[in-house]
Amino acid sequence: MPAQVSPPAFALSGRPPHELTGVEVLALPFTVADDAPVLGAGAAEAAQATGLDLAGVLTSRRVKGTGGEVVVVPVGGPDLRLVLLVGLGEETVTDYRRAGAAVARASFDHESVATSIPAGGDAEALTAFVVGTMLGSFVFHWRSQGPEHEPVRRVVLAGLAGDDHASALERGLALGGAGWRSRMLATVPSNLKSPQWLAGQAEQIAGEHGLAVEVWDENKLSKQGFGGILGVGQGSATPPRLIRLDYTPAGGRKAARVVLVGKGITFDSGGLSIKPAESMTTMKRDMTGGAVVMAVLGALGALGCPLRVTGLVPAAENAVGGSSLRPGDVVTHYGGRTSEVLNTDAEGRLVLADAMAYALDKLEPAVLIDVATLTGAMKVALGQWTGGFFANRDALADALSGAAAAAGEPLWRLPLEPDYEDTLTSQIADANNSPGGPGAITAALFLQHFAGDVPWAHLDIASAGDAPNDSFEWTKGPSGFGPRALLTWLTGPDPLAGIVG
Known part of the structure; x- marks a missing residue:
């Protein structure tokens, strides 16, 4: 350990x-x-x-x-x-x-x-x-x-005293602590970090911060039809999990709910569409989206978030084995939509789709946001210091980009260009999971089908998932990028203004 x-x-x-x-x-x-x-x-x-x-x-x-x-x-x-x-x-x-x-x-x-x-x-x-x-x-x-x-x-902040400074210090500790937790979870090696281990970490966070927690094992996932999560995880010796964390503010049981969905691929070999060896060296951090969601949920209480927030982390290991998902297989997602798997290394969208469909069916989200180290194309587009995102509402996009800039985790909006929608076509399923370039955009279009008409944003942070060197607050290695941006938005003044209602 x-x-x-x-x-x-x-x-x-x-x-x-x-x-x-x-x-x-x-x-x-x-x-x-x-x-x-x-x-x-x-x-x-x-x-x-x-x-x-x-x-x-x-x-x-x-x-x-x-x-x-x-x-x-x-x-x-x-x-x-x-x-x-x-x-x-x-x-x-x-x-x-x-x-x-x-x-x-x-x-x-x-x-x-x-x-x-x-x-x-x-x-x-x-x-x-x-x-x-x-x-x-x-x-x-x-x-x-x-x-x-x-x-x-020990750090003593000199020349400062009083309640105003204490409040600012507590906010800094919560934001910094969320960034630390997210980075730590992303850095843990995958010989420890199985889906079960990640679920155990969520249970620990729930106990520390008064959150409700629920974990689906492989049997419950099968009974309820989470075909994307099961399909991606079926080749691994460590079976998949779906993790749910719930934060409810004091007296806020009727408050609007935001649902955060974080990709929890605890190691990504690419499956049978195997990655080159050098591309696997950073794949212990392919669950950064899940780490971000867990870290955010753990910090909401300390920051006084007025909204209900549910975090969903579909966790699986994308492994190579005799029972691995094959190119050409079809998976049936929660809710019935089907995907033809043309590339087993485009697995993140398959697990996110299940969790997003569940959120729409069961949780009545006012806003739905997914977070994932999803596409290498995003790193090509933006380098390694800026995250990318898509949104189906301008007001949500403006709120997220403003919060991200203030928090020091900058996000750049890309278009949900409908002209690429036909690349998702499959001859035998509702869509295929590997529609080709432009890769970040077509991945977002795939996920958009699971967002319904709810205000939705897709954060593709593969670009910023690894820090190439020590630079200011970033340390070389898995970055844990994202919790400060989301927390700044969720705990700001009237976070849903102009987005809902």
């Missing part, structure tokens, strides 16, 4: 950073104006208290002041070891998030850091800084001797 590494603990203090005792690292802000560095909140006082010419250091380094730029100043004191001078750029929310991530990376293997960086901003800046610090600290390991590096254990 991998050892769990925890994110830093955070505390607020009304005292300036240099007055805090037992701190190994001070992190102080700066900007650049008219080509000259300007010390930010608490930095000049810390310079005087420590006897360090921090302004001179910045001048000698010819800093640019961009968000997340770091100058490390070693200190030989018995407690204080480092001073970090961190750029705040134009002091946007993004700059504060990047500054937090920079502090996290520069503070690895230290016990404590005190910082006045967010003291110069508003509540949104404080939240963003906390999110960046948490996610920049992310570590996952399965090493016999412990992790190569450990995140700083």
